[in-house]
Amino acid sequence: MRIVVAEDVMLTREGIVRLLRDAGFEVVGQAEDLDGLMRSVVLDRPEAVVVDIRMPPTHTDEGLVAAQQIRTQHPDVGVLVLSQHVEPSYAMRLIQDHPERVGYLLKERVFDAAILVDALRRIADGECVIDPTIVSRLLGRQRREDPLSALTKREREVLALVAEGLSNQAVASRLFITERTVEAHTKQIFEKLGLDVDPTSNRRILAVLAFLRSPVP
């Protein structure tokens, strides 16, 4: 798979590039800032980009801005945003407009080749990838009346994987159950939580994340 890497800290960038090459990806371009990344996307025609959220010029949210632009202008190109921040707002902002072919992972996650490869494959397949730390932070949120207590243990596992962006098929293989069972679980979960979204659509992840964040159910 053709990949462009954008990261302003050289040490980290080189680490990521080496890792991707070792894992069998083809790194076709490298960039240090937002402009360089956008040029590279046009010139090097990648299938996905791996981008640091914080880059010059402002060192704030360039990665999210890049993702927004790339998803709008080059819908075929996937975007994996790497971040130091356990920040659900950023993850939700990323999937807000285009809930497919995007991912938000904590930086240290990518040094696990298996996770990196899995994330890029899923993005290439059109799925979303949300870091498990963020999902567990949302699931672990303190609530006065916890609506999640209505769920069974298995349903909570399914919900967490759905929130991480996994497809039903991926959830099934992760939990060693059939896809039909996963479908039944998601239908049940969405009913129990009162989520008015088609549990098979790709917008379900956004609905789940928003639900997990809502003030009082």
Add this chain to the structure above:
Amino acid sequence: MGPRVSFTKPVGVPGALLVVSAVTLGIVTLLVVPRSNLGFTTHAGASPAAALADFAAGLGLVGAGLAAWLLRPGSGSGLLMVSLAGLAWFAADWVGWEGGPPIARSVAMAVAPFYLAFVVHLVMASPGGRLRSRRQRLAAGAVYAAAAIVSVGRALIRDPFLDPYCWSNCRDNVFLVSAQPGIARALDLMWILVSLIVGLLVAALAIRYLIYATPTARRTMSPILVPAVLLGLAIAAHALALLRQPLESPQDAVFSAIFQVGAWAAAALAVGVGLVVVRSWRARVTLARLASDLGEAPTPGSLGPVLARATGDPSLIVVYPLPVSGRHVDASGTTVDLPTAGVGRAVTPIVRNDTEVALVVHDAAAVDSEQLRMQIGAAARLAVENERLQAEVLAQLNDLRASRARVVQVGDAERRRLERNLHDGAQQHVLALSYDLRLARVGAESAGSPELTALLTSAEAEAQTAIDDLRELAHGIYPAVLTEAGIGPALWTLADSAPLPVELGGLPDDRFPEAVERTAFVVASEAIDAASHLGSTHVEVRMIRDDDRLVLEVKGAGPGPFVHLADRVGALEGQFTAEAGLIRAEIPCA
């Protein structure tokens, strides 16, 4: 009513005598002189129009001068010149008194030249009544000297009978010692030249002043200076006419016209002087009344505006010197720069016990410094003192506020810098370390070294813990989301990881100034922590924008003490209250 303030100085016997004699002289001139000739020896006798102009000028000048002198205590003898100018003006009529006593005509002849000197003195000394610069005194002195030379010279050596150009008096000179027609003629010519030059100079200087003065000064001075221009031109025109035609005649159309223009200009000058005097007298009365009012019930901050109204100078302000820093502040404690000299602004110090307690900054021409100093120094003492003390306290308060806000801002900026440094430095290095450890562990595994593998696995876990700790640390120092996305998203993140249920409500999407967002965040964060230590079941955080303030309420926390939070909110001039169960912060955000 406050203490009675006297606006006039006692007139006394000499003053009364002067008034009576001046008015009598005017009336006698009016009744006697014009009827005594057929209109050949005085302009006033030539036509009713000329007579009217003559008396308007003479009586106007006498009256205005006396009024000024009586209404303006301590403003110098300059205004008396106006009256003397009026008397000298009438001298021309007495010279032409055909059939009158020779002594009267002779004295009048000697007095007449001083009219020019009095006019120059009067115009240059306006509006204050004093010649202000050395150059002015020199110029006035020179004209007086020239007038004296002509006056004495004519008296001693001019025999009117031998003068080919005599017209108003061809008979009488009781002072004559030795008739010298040639020298007398030379004196006449010199006087004509002096009149020409002085007339043009008066007009030019008056025009120059009108052009370059501040608007306030122009408004004040134009009633005097506009007639002065006309009068100067008339004097110069008269001199030119005499050079062309040495024998003056009231019947001549040119001389008659020049005379009437000059007379009406002098009359207008008199009216102008009267206007200025009355205006400044009224200002002084207001000022004095104000001073006594202020003496009774001074409200700090009111002195400047009231003085500005009383003096008619809207640009007037009162400032107070600060003892230590040497700065100047207004009544609200705001620092004020004193005007530099020479831009039409004047600074009048109010001195008490040899110390400057206040400075009045005003238009140099519109307000008389001396007058202001006297009035304020005497009666408005309490007001000045009150206002000065308050200004000092307010200035200190302003300084303190500014320094508090700066301390908070510097602290925040430092925290952001630390967070940025952590992110770009330590966090990246630990990431790299964790990556290297992973590579090493994979290598050890394939090399079949279980001990090394175990060691590296544990090191990897340590590195991950360090990554997590660093992340928490960086977030605690300064949450990046606060800068990047604002207070709303930052509070959501706070709620995500809070140790107890946090309900958020009414979070605005707006962005606010950095210090405001940071302060709101710190308040919410510490209130939630405190609630958690208190064992609350949950907290509710509400935030609303109320016009120019951001209002943050945390229910379920409190009552504190939260000295640190109160300080922080106070540094932004906000309100912080903490009662049992409710913390509320109002932060100005406009």
